[in-house]
Ligand SMILES: [Ca+2]
Ligand SMILES: [Ca+2]
Ligand SMILES: [Ca+2]
């Protein structure tokens with residue numbers, strides 16, 4: 001596909017200069033090794049602690065880092081319990097990422113499953129983020145009932161804990177628990193990987209747990225047992241997967257290539273704790289920075305810090321602000337996350353961009369930074385949308401929203 005790019009210039013007061021601000025449309029391939037991961041508990045990365053619902057980017061060329069903050073997930077998961085505040089999903093235990101077109105927010109290509117039922121979403125549902133769409137911005141693409149029927153689970157209840165969507169449209173998946181299936185009560189184990197072809201109503205076994213355990217043993221040169229298979233993805237040549245044990249490698253991404261190999265080792269991901277991955281997917285798109293705020297629901301005059309991860313080392317970044325949030329994205333198409341979720345017509349957007357040196361800073365040598373500020377003294381409730389602009393690449397981050405005075 002042809003790639004087309006443009007450039008604009010943005011005034012950054014802190015540096016009293018114009019910086020280039022580039023946008024592109026068209027497909028840009030991510031390096032083949034990059035994956036997104038979600039953990040089954042917290043992950044201590046030193047500079048930050050990531051939560052079990054959040055999404056990390058791991059490339060094998062340095063520590064893993066936050067890619068999708070809980071604040072971004074809450075914006076797109078929505079106010080499911082209708083208490084007036086957006087809800088953070090309890091825990092994502094399956095992830096798939098498919099490429100999206102220019103001008104579409106990256107998260108519209110993200111499919112997930114929950115670790116437990118939450119606000120009308122079942123733990124066996126395969127759900128896609130659908131920003132701006134009906135049903136509060138979520139679409140159940142494969143329902144738990146469909147998957148239960150596809151494996152004929154005798155107890156009528158399943159929990160999906162790994163998903164992948166193959167190029168032919170087949171859903172590959174694994175279960176969180178062993179299920180007895182059909183009249184002979186055949187056991188479908190939690191480390192088996194199943195495949196539901198497009199249009200089919202019955203799933204077939206793609207890999208047995210025993211086959212995958214043998215591959216992990218080959219990859220590690222050990223006699224390890226794997227327990228559960230917790231994450232999968234497939235491409236034209238391989239399946240990558242994560243497993244429950246051994247704990248030294250329960251965040252390691254294995255591959256079926258070569259009869260069993262290591263795609264990315266946990267030891268290279270920079271965890272300071274015994275992190276375990278419960279979801280994995282190949283990354284598609286262009287990596288973008290991640291903002292993370294110290295408070296999701298601040299009051300007027302509260303001090304708030306926005307931490308930033310994944311910016312260009314040693315280069316300036318700017319916080320973009322808006323009191324109007326557009327989850328489906330506003331024009332134009334932007335590099336990185338793909339869209340502006342803020343309203344460039346909102347007066348706060350221009351005031352913030354033009355008049356506040358406090359909204360610009362420089363990333364450290366690892367691409368991390370932080371900006372602290374005080375919430376303006378306004379008595380009325382409002383949403384404060386935030387995206388980060390990485391000035392060296394013109395890439396924008398995923399959005400987060402602070403629900404002020406709410
Ligand atoms: Ca998780
Ligand atoms: Ca699930
Ligand atoms: Ca269930």
Ligand SMILES: [Ca+2]
Nearest residue numbers: 174175190229
């Ligand atoms: Ca499983």
